[in-house]
Amino acid sequence: SVALMAAIVIVLANTPLGMIQLPIIKATTVHIPVILGAILLGPSAGAILGAVFGICSLVSNTMAPTLLSFAFSPFLSTTGIPGALKAIWISVGCRILIGVAAGWLFTKIKLNQFIALPIVGFVGSMVNTVTVMGSIYFLFAQQYAEAKEVALTAVFGLVMGTVTASGIPEAIAAAILVLALGKVLVVVFRKMNLGAVNVESAK
DSSP: HHHHHHHHHHHHHHHHEEEEOSSEEEOOTTTHHHHHHHHHHHHHHHHHHHHHHHHHHHHHHHHSSTTTTTGGGGGOOSHHHHHHHHHHIIIHHHHHHHHHHHHHHHOOOOHHHHHHHHHHHHHHHHHHHHHHHHHHHHHHHHHHHHTTTTOOOHHHHHHHHHHHIHHHHHHHHHHHHHHHHHHHHHHHHHHHHHHOHHHOOOO
16 A cells, blocks of 8 residues: 555656646645555655655656756755755655654544644645755755845745745645545545554544
8 A cells, every 4th residue: 555655656746747737836746645645554654655755856856957956856966965965855855754744643633534634734745845945945045046046145035935835825735635535545445454553543
């Protein structure tokens, strides 16, 4: 079942299905199966799925670089080994945290599914946005400023703008999708007796 969720992550990461066109920006959906997998299978499975998401992100930023791909691909590092390690943290490490946080949070929220699922979806999505953009700010502020052709002092505002403009719509979309899909998957996993620790706690 981890393999199945990992396959979904890979498909979303490598097709247009991984992006939902919103009025202003594209919202990613690749973290949705990571969050769902963490809910159904626990934090350790969530960490594995997050790593799969991160590796897909690393590969896509290496193969089809964009303006900020240096922050996601160790192969595009402009600052040698330290930059490469920072890029691995942002592309893979931050994504592992999504699964760990979502899986842990779901076990701690002793609420009805209709409340717990969207909360975990929202928080899991915000963990992605805040850790990625926060890490870019703390680790790559200078390069980010150069790439965007702005003063170093403007970087914080740009990062917060991305968190607000992209992160919040993505988190709302995640809350809705995790609720809609999670309700169905919890029942399916129970019936298939897939041994998910977390499903047992899903009332």
